[in-house]
Amino acid sequence: MKRIMTVFGTRPEAVKMAPLIRALKNDEELDPIVVVTAQHREMLDSVLQTFKLTPDYDLNIMKPNQSLSEITANILSQLDKVFDEAQPDMVLVHGDTMSTFAGSLAALYKEIPIGHVEAGLRTWDKHSPFPEEMNRQMVGVMADINFAPTQKAAENLVEENKPKESIVITGNTAIDAMNYTLSDNYQSEVITKHSGQKVILLTAHRRENIGEPMANIFEAVREIADQYKDITIVYPVHKNPKVRELAQHYLSHHERIELIEPLEVADFHNFANQAYLILTDSGGVQEEMPSLGKPVLVLRDTTERPEGVEAGTLKIVGTAKNYIVEELSKLIDHEDAYQSMAKANNPYGDGLASSRIVGHIKYYFGLTNSKPRPFSS
Structure with missing residues (x-):
């Protein structure tokens, strides 16, 4: 043995x-x-x-x-x-x-x-x-x-x-893990609370984004929440104190932005499965979401997962505020743009x-x- x-x-x-x-x-x-x-x-x-x-x-x-x-x-x-x-x-x-x-x-x-x-x-x-x-x-x-x-x-x-x-x-193996975590009967208080809204799930924590890049991301998110009354942003805030400080400064006190504690893995997978689209700087999330049919906008200037970009499930939008707002608005305003990403093949x-x-x-x-x-x- x-x-x-x-x-x-x-x-x-x-x-x-x-x-x-x-x-x-x-x-x-x-x-x-x-x-x-x-x-x-x-x-x-x-x-x-x-x-x-x-x-x-x-x-x-x-x-x-x-x-x-x-x-x-x-x-x-x-x-x-x-x-x-x-x-x-x-x-x-x-x-x-x-x-x-x-x-x-x-x-x-x-x-x-x-x-x-x-x-x-x-x-x-x-x-x-x-x-x-x-x-x-x-x-x-x-x-x-x-x-x-x-x-x-x-x-x-x-x-x-x-x-x-x-x-x-x-x-x-990320896809293998989701075989254990996804449930057809999953219920979320946060999703239920925002019933009738398009819920955008945000994750942001990368070391190289902390500082001005993350501030740009959060400003873009707040602008989208101001602009679209049927959009709610939910952000499970990373434990890093610097990330939490930035999140509180830029995203708190908005009726359609909800800051929550980090989700358990099963909760995260099932929550994402019920979300409208994903904003992330995470590598693993880029792999997981295509299997759920969710468009993913990548809040980084590079990705080591180009297969998702080539397949059309991911789009790199970087950390420039105006570009994030522009690309998010396209997916919200144009159903064909949304569906072209949601229905792309999962390469992972x-x-x-x-x-x-x-x-x-x-x-x-x-x-x-x-x-x-x-x-x-």
Whole structure:
């Protein structure tokens, strides 16, 4: 039996790793070991509860105002001891967080094979998103198996001269997770409260947007709420104190803008399923919403998820106030523009990514002679 360790620390990682952990647990030849760094303590715990996951090791690294260097050093030193005790045969990391980078580096130092879930996403700009772009590029150098979610992600890895035999196209586990969270019977007090309104769901938290870019976003949102009496903006405000301060300054005291606490993952997915459209600077939301048929306006200047832009489900609008207002107004005023985005194809997955990843892990260790068929959008 091969011991497969997953290392993650943030809410988005937990959402996307949860279905994979469940798939590992369901295989008799693999023994999953769950390690959380708790880079996001409170938001991580809620996801673990949703998916009924209990970590085998909890590093609990979260401290107020810690630097990226401190996060990395703390994870490295603690994982050293965990690896010695648990003796994993492979370490799986996800995406592009500090936990991802530090987990990979710690595994490299112990000469443990590394599997990178959601590998190959690129903007080619080391400052956008920061520090995520460089985290995923550096993990790509260390990884023994690159689980690319899409053909484009796989092509990025080939362009970087990664061995083709190390790259497998799986689809995105974010879609797998939604198989567990969506409910036809979901009811929301907020949605009910604004019955008859077109509810726009806003998420904004990225480090590089904090400051003037986020102020521009919030000013645009407030202008839309002023302009359209049938529109309500709902914003689950991120826990970051700087984000909360900006949100209160620009968005409070408006009858059609509601600031709420961050939603649990199941609530977020179901809430989004009932919303009119999505405004976001989140990477994961860009992947999830196309499967719900929701237009997504991306509040960033770049995206490492160009498949959604090419498919027509996403549109990059940046952080310039006037352009955000213009593009939002188009979708509100013109049904054909709205429908062209809402009905575009989902390029990100079919709900089977986790089973493909498990199959490739077994192939890597010689536990099976056949590779799973790759995902094709």
